[in-house]
Amino acid sequence: MESSAGSAEGSISLADYEVDYSEIMGRLVSCPEECGMCCLCQPEVLPEERPFFKKNYPQFLVRTKGPQPYNALALKKGCGSCVFLENRRCKVYDHRTAYCRQFPYHIYASDKVKVELDLSCRGAWTGKGNDAVAEAKELIKAADSRIIEALEQSKAVYHEFYMNCKEAGVYQDPSMLRMTVSENASMFADLGYLSRIMDLSTIEPVMAIAGIRPETQLDMESLEEAGRELAMDSMSSSDPLSVPVYCDSQWNWNMFMAKDGRIEWLVMDDDGEMHHKEYAEATDIKLKVPDAEGTKVLIDYINTLNQRDSFMGSVFSMMDQNGYEDDMTNAYFGSLAVTVMDLLWRMSMLDHFMHIGTGADGVREAIIFYDMDRLDAPAIGAFV
Numbered sequence: 281m282e283s284s285a286g287s288a289e290g291s292i293s294l295a296d297y298e299v300d301y302s303e304i305m306g307r308l309v310s311c312p313e314e315c316g317m318c319c320l321c322q323p324e325v326l327p328e329e330r331p332f333f334k335k336n337y338p339q340f341l342v343r344t345k346g347p348q349p350y351n352a353l354a355l356k357k358g359c360g361s362c363v364f365l366e367n368r369r370c371k372v373y374d375h376r377t378a379y380c381r382q383f384p385y386h387i388y389a390s391d392k393v394k395v396e397l398d399l400s401c402r403g404a405w406t407g408k409g410n411d412a413v414a415e416a417k418e419l420i421k422a423a424d425s426r427i428i429e430a431l432e433q434s435k436a437v438y439h440e441f442y443m444n445c446k447e448a449g450v451y452q453d454p455s456m457l458r459m460t461v462s463e464n465a466s467m468f469a470d471l472g473y474l475s476r477i478m479d480l481s482t483i484e485p486v487m488a489i490a491g492i493r494p495e496t497q498l499d500m501e502s503l504e505e506a507g508r509e510l511a512m513d514s515m516s517s518s519d520p521l522s523v524p525v526y527c528d529s530q531w532n533w534n535m536f537m538a539k540d541g542r543i544e545w546l547v548m549d550d551d552g553e554m555h556h557k558e559y560a561e562a563t564d565i566k567l568k569v570p571d572a573e574g575t576k577v578l579i580d581y582i583n584t585l586n587q588r589d590s591f592m593g594s595v596f597s598m599m600d601q602n603g604y605e606d607d608m609t610n611a612y613f614g615s616l617a618v619t620v621m622d623l624l625w626r627m628s629m630l631d632h633f634m635h636i637g638t639g640a641d642g643v644r645e646a647i648i649f650y651d652m653d654r655l656d657a658p659a660i661g662a663f664v
């Protein structure tokens with residue numbers, strides 16, 4: 281943790297705050313020219329960015345639909361990449377939005393500020409490029425006033441959430457939950473334990489990880505069904521903007537849409553056109569498990585999730601939606617187990633279509649496919 285940013289040059293901060301850079305310490309991040317994957321997400325245009333676009337490209341400034349509309353840049357054909365992406369390069373690079381500058385970093389405000397790294401960005405896996413912490417510090421400086429505002433609100437939300445938990449008798453110390461997962465991360469990468477954790481989280485008043493025995497007679501059909509339902513849910517939209525995107529190692533933008541139990545694999549081209557590749561019946565996709573090397577990559581990812589405040593915030597959001605019925609222990613361990621199931625089913629689906637395998641590379645590809653959606657889950661804090 282480091283005291284920050286409140287002192288960005290030329291700006292006046294109302295308060296100092298601390299920034300947790302632990303997730304990105306020691307990481308290098310690059311942005312290969314061929315990628316452009318993050319330009320498939322419609323970037324918000326902040327009030328101070330609006331004059332440039334209004335003056336030079338008024339036709340490309342739009343208002344998004346949905347319950348919380350915002351000013352954004354237009355997309356090709358209304359659902360492709362950003363209109364400013366040409367040959368996978370940004371035409372307005374020096375004037376790109378704060379959202380564009382920040383990716384693949386996410387600044388998450390809970391009762392503190394944490395920088396998280398979107399592992400769907402292939403540039404986060406190259407092991408070369410810019411020092412992630414140095415880049416993030418610049419972004420924190422630039423977002424200073426927005427962070428202060430978001431932090432004030434999110435601190436109040438967290439305070440209220442903890443009070444509600446205590447009142448309902450479901451509060452646990454989040455740091456103790458994290459410690460338990462960190463000491464038992466390999467259990468969350470094992471189907472036998474995962475199955476037990478998912479069961480116990482729904483039937484025990486307050487489940488305990490210590491003493492859990494793995495399921496010896498695995499009901500693969502039920503596990504497969506659980507993973508399938510989770511993954512299919514995220515693919516069940518006819519809007520290309522809402523379905524999961526997977527940028528593969530050849531820089532293709534793959535999309536998957538589920539309808540009536542069938543999954544369609546499509547590839548979006550640079551003009552925003554979708555091209556059909558293949559169909560699969562969802563029930564034909566068999567749940568696969570990572571091999572020993574894949575399991576190591578999976579355990580690393582579980583440890584990353586376990587340290588992410590946005591992951592904890594998404595568990596809290598779910599507890600709030602469920603009316604504080606579940607103990608925080610069950611909600612946290614159960615959510616982590618469900619997340620791993622979702623990821624494993626997606627790995628199995630990618631393997632079905634593209635033969636990515638279940639080793640270290642296969643699990644890594646599944647994380648590249650999955651992490652953006654994971655970070656998109658509703659959370660009670662705020663992404664700045």
Ligand code: SF4
Binds near residue numbers: 384
């Ligand atoms: S997803 Fe990552 S590598 Fe790809 S364009 Fe965005 S920042 Fe660059």
Ligand code: SF4
Binds near residue numbers: 323362371377380
């Ligand atoms: S403004 Fe540039 S960087 Fe941002 S989404 Fe559009 S093309 Fe990508």
